[in-house]
Amino acid sequence: MDLFGGILDVIDEEMTVSDDEDKVEDRTRALMDMYSLENTEAQAKPQVSTFQRFSVDTNESLHFEPYIPEGDESEHALGNDDVFLTGNQSVFDESKELMEGRTAQSESDPPDAYCTDCQTSTYVFQNITGPHKNHRVILMKKAAQEIKSSINKTRSKLEEKITQMENFAGNLEEIFITVEENFGRQEQNLEHHYNDVLQTLAHRYDERASALEDEKKMKLESLYSQLIDCGKMLDNSKELIEQAQMVYRNENKYSFLQRVMPVMKRIEEHAKKEPDLKISTSLEFDTQTANLSDVKQMMDSINAVPAPSAPVMNPQVPNSATCTSVRVCWSLFSDDTVEYYELYSRPIFEDITVESDLEASKLKVKETHYTVTDLLPNAQYEFWVTATNTTGISPASEKAVYMTVPSPPVIKPRECTSCPDAALIRWDSGNSNPVDSYTLELIEMGAESGRAGVTESIVAIPTCECLIQLQPGKCYLIYVRAVNIGGPSERSESFTVSTTGTFFHLLEDTAHPCLSVSEDGFTMFYTDEELPLSEMAFSDNTFARCVAVLGDLIPVRTKHYWEVEVDPHTEYRIGVAYEDTQRNAYFGGNNTSWCMRHVLTPSRHKYEFLHSGWTPDIRITSHPLRIGVALDYDQGKLSFFNADLGQHLYTFDCQFLHYVHPCFALDNPGGLSLRNGVTPPHYISLI
């Protein structure tokens, strides 16, 4: 609405400030520029109403040219050069036609020809010899046609003009309405302003009047006190005189002499006193010059455009921010005229003490929105805006807080595990400040080369990990986004999950210092070198006696299967253990771990299946090099197989009270490799 209001004000100015035509036009142009910017923005949106407010000298449809026929049409319409009816006929053809069409024989017959030059009827037989011999003469029929066509042409031109007139009338109507509205607004403004002025004047009057009152009172009071003084003096004097008279009348000469002296003294003294006959106050009143400068200012400002009121900041629109920019929007409080806005911004830090030192940055903006860039991700900024026009600057708007979206999180591949039914994904926030939540997106990869399927999203994840349910035997792409009130971040780098077999990494921070893990994280070694105890870094989480390490396992109650490749000379322990299994114990020696143990004696290989320190007596003749471990939480079974032969070695029957971790230990220098993400062989189901 300000668009329209603004332009109308321009019209208004033109009407009232007629002496400053040039200045006004410049200003008009400037304002037009401003609003034309707005217009190009607005062009994208469909315009709801066909109302267009026009400025008098800008829009073409208002440009009304009176219809002026080109020259005198009636005279020239049928001249030699006019070819609208007859085509490109030459003069010779015409005369031939004339001869052929001749119908009148003599002057008593009705005329059969028409002279276009003289515009009178004539006769064909007079063509060569008559008065029109050098004029263009054509058959009456033809003449009639020519004239008819010229009439049509004129008529259609007139019709066009009628339409134009109607348009113009419509536009004028709109202008009337606009002017009315504008007038209304101006009237309101005026009333408001004058009311203010009147109020101020009345106030002044009251002030002055009461000042005068006060002064009057003061003066009266002092005069009154003077009066009283005089009265007193009079009384005194009277009293003295009476006394003197009394004394004078006193017959007794002796007492008279006694009394007269002090009385006389008193009278003399009294007479010496000069009566103060000066009036204490002046009779004139102070006429202060009334300070009406502010009233004058108000009067001056009535005709000027009022300064704008504070704009209103819009709240942040969801999904309008990126991690380095926000789109700040505001709107005008009322139909103010505004030349430009000034946008102030300041970052908000968690640490309040920093904030007060920071200066706000200022930006001059013509539109009612601006995309502020070069911001930090996941950060809050406060914005406020002032509007300026020729009269002045509005007060600042309320401060609004906008937030940039966070940076994308970073998935930690070494901490993700998967099994046929589910996957546990862990990631780093990617932001130093906390975010509100995370969104995880997963796309099932189709069988056809990498064609992606529908994206599924899991929203409002509060922590940096998520256990998602999946279908077995498929391949998924996983993305994570961080979300705050500004919106979601960009996608993280993708992570591929294959729901084939069980896939996990080793928890390297549980490894005994003598156990080293290869770079790919799946092969472990117990090296020959004797590390001095001082160089071994133990923590609460590492194994201290058993050279062992735990694997990460997904807490999913299904069947799991993985394989371990060993070499025949390595003494190892392979199995599962609870997360809190004693770090200073050996696997299988307690009731928190179950394992298959290979011991090498000088005479033979020995295999034990240990739990709580107990093992069954089992002899195995073919020494497994690839051991399959199958874990079934529901049935409470842990089985070991010679995966190369498919030979079942042993199954523990156990009730797992918690989720378990795969565990691996080396009892002598050697190595073993973990084979993960393997499809379980069919015979697993026979356990």
Next chain:
Amino acid sequence: MRLSGRPNRNRAVALCTLCFPLAWHGGVFRSFQSPSSELKCKMKFAIYLPPKAESSKCPVLFWLSGLTCTEQNFITKAGSQQAAAEHGIIIVAPDTSPRGCNIEGEDESWDFGTGAGFYVNATQEPWKTNYRMYSYITEELPRLLASNFPVDAERMSLSGHSMGGHGALICAFKNPGKYKAVSAFAPICNPMQCAWGQKAFSGYLGPDKTTWEAYDATVLAASYAGPPLDILIDQGRDDQFLSASQLLPDNLIAACSQKNIPVVFRLQQGYDHSYYFVFSFINDHIKHHAKYLNA
């Protein structure tokens, strides 16, 4: 299913039902008697048919019983029917020796003669005519079953207890590729070295010990060169015969380790030589067989 078909001219396959069919776990247990050409007498066997046998051919597990047993012991005592039904396996339990042949001395001892055929083809008189249990088990019985029951002759396996364990092992070693799996309970692993075996072999096979080697699992293992086997052996630790050195599993294990023949040998604490021991672990064995029979 036709039980007694027309006598085949080549083989006498007239079968006689000996008892009413008993339904167990949805399957059927029956005993049959049939004249045997190898053994020259009527031989009985018990058979368990799982429900799956009603509609399709099933693999078959031969159970060879031990000393003094008949075809009834296993079926009535071992409790194998449930697992067999689950995995769709037919179980056949033949008798342990020819019976009623009227051979002198056949009933003198419990560990030689009647009920102690040792699954060999005897070469010595008076045993050699009838005591041909090896051929009966490995050839005649499978043929008989194939003609009369919905057995899949390509999928057979062997198991047994004690002397039957010995029988299962030797049949498997001597017929590479014929049996898909083999397992044993407290088998006589090295008969040439134990009292039982020496008595039986000298009686059935004569004094030449080289002829004994063909029926000794340990010796056969040492020279086995057939397709891979997967052998499961359970042995009760408290088995009196183990401590009496009749069973000698260590010898077999050593031989198999040498030849890299996969064996899992389990010494089960608290178990002896009885059928209770068999009953306790028979399911593991049936699963072991199922893995290969149903593969």
